[in-house]
Amino acid sequence: xxxxxxxxxxxxxxxxxxxxxxxxxxxxxxxxxxxxxxxxxxxxxxxxxxxxxxxxxxxxxxxxxxxxxxxxxxxxxxxxxxxxxxxxxxxxxxxxxxxxxxxxxxxxxxxxxxxxxxxxxxxxxxxxxxxxxxxxxxxxxxxxxxx
Numbered sequence: 428x429x430x431x432x433x434x435x436x437x438x439x440x441x442x443x444x445x446x447x448x449x450x451x452x453x454x455x456x457x458x459x460x461x462x463x464x465x466x467x468x469x470x471x472x473x474x475x476x477x478x479x480x481x482x483x484x485x486x487x488x489x490x491x492x493x494x495x496x497x498x499x500x501x502x503x504x505x506x507x508x509x510x511x512x513x514x515x516x517x518x519x520x521x522x523x524x525x526x527x528x529x530x531x532x533x534x535x536x537x538x539x540x541x542x543x544x545x546x547x548x549x550x551x552x553x554x555x556x557x558x559x560x561x562x563x564x565x566x567x568x569x570x571x572x573x574x
Contacts, residue, residue: 465521468514472525475507479534486541501543508538508549515556523561531557532568539572 485499511531515522526532535557538550554572558565565572 464514465518468518468521468525472511472514472522472529475511476529476531476534478503478507479538483534483537501541501546504538505545505549508546508553512549512553512556515553515560519560522557523564526557526561526564532565532572536568536572 482499482501482504485496486501488496489498535550535554538546539554541547541550554565
């Protein structure tokens with residue numbers, strides 16, 4: 428592992444553990460690719476999933492109870508989807524364990540139904556990158572994701 432990669436990622440990873448959703452967008456996208464990123468990928472991957480899940484939940488709450496909840500800012504979800512897409516592309520088959528042990532494909536399905544075109548675009552880009560990186564995990568969901 429390169430000392431330069433470690434030094435550049437250490438502050439970013441501590442930011443990704445912050446409670447503020449904005450923290451994940453501070454992780455340089457070029458740092459999230461390549462096999463040198465693999466040891467650091469788990470907390471970033473989990474943080475992206477958490478941001479997506481929280482945004483989807485907030486969006487559902489706002490849709491069902493608009494008088495009690497505001498629509499969430501979906502920019503953080505888009506950044507998380509794009510970062511996951513970059514991770515899938517850069518890490519290639521090394522992302523397989525993360526996908527296998529998560530609900531990313533269920534979340535992705537919900538994102539593909541979103542009213543905001545930017546969310547759908549990032550969702551389909553992630554689907555494409557996951558298909559290249561670990562098709563065996565995407566294949567069982569293809570009929571649902573792309574009817």
